Amino acid sequence: MERIALEKKVLSENDRIAADLRQRFAREGTRVLNFISSPGSGKTMLLERALERFPRNLKVAVVTGDIQTDNDARRLAHYGFPVRQITTAGACHLDARMIEKSIAELDLAGLDLLLIENVGNLVCPTSYDLGEECKVVVLSVTEGEDKPLKYPGAFFRSSLMVLNKIDLLPYVPFEVPVARENARHINPTIEILETSCISGAGLDEWTRWIAPSRV
Amino acid sequence: MERIALEKKVLSENDRIAADLRQRFAREGTRVLNFISSPGSGKTMLLERALERFPRNLKVAVVTGDIQTDNDARRLAHYGFPVRQITTAGACHLDARMIEKSIAELDLAGLDLLLIENVGNLVCPTSYDLGEECKVVVLSVTEGEDKPLKYPGAFFRSSLMVLNKIDLLPYVPFEVPVARENARHINPTIEILETSCISGAGLDEWTRWIAPSRV
Numbered sequence: 001m002e003r004i005a006l007e008k009k010v011l012s013e014n015d016r017i018a019a020d021l022r023q024r025f026a027r028e029g030t031r032v033l034n035f036i037s038s039p040g041s042g043k044t045m046l047l048e049r050a051l052e053r054f055p056r057n058l059k060v061a062v063v064t065g066d067i068q069t070d071n072d073a074r075r076l077a078h079y080g081f082p083v084r085q086i087t088t089a090g091a092c093h094l095d096a097r098m099i100e101k102s103i104a105e106l107d108l109a110g111l112d113l114l115l116i117e118n119v120g121n122l123v124c125p126t127s128y129d130l131g132e133e134c135k136v137v138v139l140s141v142t143e144g145e146d147k148p149l150k151y152p153g154a155f156f157r158s159s160l161m162v163l164n165k166i167d168l169l170p171y172v173p174f175e176v177p178v179a180r181e182n183a184r185h186i187n188p189t190i191e192i193l194e195t196s197c198i199s200g201a202g203l204d205e206w207t208r209w210i211a212p213s214r215v
Numbered sequence: 216m217e218r219i220a221l222e223k224k225v226l227s228e229n230d231r232i233a234a235d236l237r238q239r240f241a242r243e244g245t246r247v248l249n250f251i252s253s254p255g256s257g258k259t260m261l262l263e264r265a266l267e268r269f270p271r272n273l274k275v276a277v278v279t280g281d282i283q284t285d286n287d288a289r290r291l292a293h294y295g296f297p298v299r300q301i302t303t304a305g306a307c308h309l310d311a312r313m314i315e316k317s318i319a320e321l322d323l324a325g326l327d328l329l330l331i332e333n334v335g336n337l338v339c340p341t342s343y344d345l346g347e348e349c350k351v352v353v354l355s356v357t358e359g360e361d362k363p364l365k366y367p368g369a370f371f372r373s374s375l376m377v378l379n380k381i382d383l384l385p386y387v388p389f390e391v392p393v394a395r396e397n398a399r400h401i402n403p404t405i406e407i408l409e410t411s412c413i414s415g416a417g418l419d420e421w422t423r424w425i426a427p428s429r430v
Contacts, residue, residue, distance in 0.1 A: 038253045038254045038255060038335070038337075038358075039253045039337050039358055039359075039362055039365070039366060040253060040355070040357060040358025040359045040362060041358075066365050067338065067365060067366055067367070067368075068364060068365055068366070068367055069361070069364050069365050071361055071364070071365065090368070092307065092336075092338035092339050119338070120253070120337065120365070120366070121307075121336055121337070121338050121339075122253075122254050122335065122336070123282065123307035123334070123336050123339070124307050124336075124338070124339065140255070140357060142255060142355060142357040142380065142383070143253075143254055143255025144254075144255045146284070146286055147254055147255060149283060149284050149286070150254070150281050150282060150283055150284050150286065150335070151254060151282055151283070151335070152282070152283055153282070153305070165357065167386070168357070168383065168386055168387070171382070171383055171386055172383070
């Protein structure tokens with residue numbers, strides 16, 4: 001019981017900071033998205049494909065979380081937008097305080113878009129509000145259609161499911177209609193996009209979804 | 216600091232139960248393996264392929280952990296060995312107490328092998344000793360070669376890395392030598408097997424690795 005009580009306390013502290021962040025983002029007119037998925041589902045590459053499609057006058061910043069390494073930040077920094085790496089040193093998710101610290105160095109004034117790439121983990125990040133406008137869950141077709149049922153939290157709390165790596169569909173046992181049905185069973189209003197960073201399928205829609213008013 | 220202190224307390228309680236379990240398993244001569252990976256890396260199918268290869272007189276039981284659903288237990292139950300599902304209802308890992316409860320109904324006497332399929336999560340399960348003889352980490356080639364560097368805990372603490380889904384190598388950007396080097400950089404003594412449940416590659420070696428004295 002002590003564990004549960006403390007977890008509640010930690011979460012409510014997180015919620016308080018996240019609410020402050022959400023107010024700041026709203027004041028600045030910054031759209032903030034929180035990307036969640038398993039390790040290796042292709043979040044970083046999807047973000048790279050969006051960054052290279054954004055117009056140069058779009059004000060975008062990226063925060064990327066990893067347990068170790070700054071590989072992702074180095075990849076994302078190639079596109080000319082500011083990138084901040086959060087190395088969690090063991091923690092399995094980003095929390096609102098990490099975001100608060102990380103954006104202290106960013107100029108939020110006039111920032112159109114803040115993209116937050118969470119730690120690769122389909123479970124824990126779903127419990128931590130980061131002050132985002134919405135969560136996006138990425139599911140690669142190599143992971144199986146059953147994932148929305150087995151990890152419902154991520155799908156229930158996300159506004160968009162990106163079905164990624166659809167170029168691999170001929171080689172893996174994955175039924176797209178079943179995956180869609182499973183996702184909608186958990187979250188009837190979830191939007192769904194199908195993408196491949198190899199074939200380019202769906203990437204224009206993906207980029208428009210991220211920055212609807214500007215692309 | 217309060218969080219860290221409590222986490223230590225929870226972990227030391229887990230370590231105490233895990234130590235008890237380890238003694239019980241040693242007394243019964245049961246080899247216990249703890250399988251860890253991202254969601255969708257193919258743990259369940261790898262276990263199915265091993266179960267169908269085991270001789271009928273091998274005494275095997277399986278415990279499988281999921282946040283929701285008993286899909287995996289139903290799949291694994293087809294092979295005639297006892298299977299217990301642990302539904303963690305939100306928890307991102309199995310802990311020793313869950314194992315203790317789950318095996319209460321199993322007859323450990325004379326059990327050769329207990330296979331524990333952890334929750335799909337490359338982070339949190341690595342911190343919880345379940346009393347196993349060793350951990351096994353499964354990495355699918357669709358996840359990228361960098362995962363041992365980004366999620367070092369799982370690779371550092373595992374005796375074996377299974378590189379799974381190698382049938383997909385022609386279609387994904389994945390360099391096997393780089394993945395091997397990254398894993399050995401984190402854990403110089405880690406063993407490595409390459410497998411595919413589609414082509415059948417490596418499955419005999421995999422089955423022998425799990426039950427070396429009996430297969």
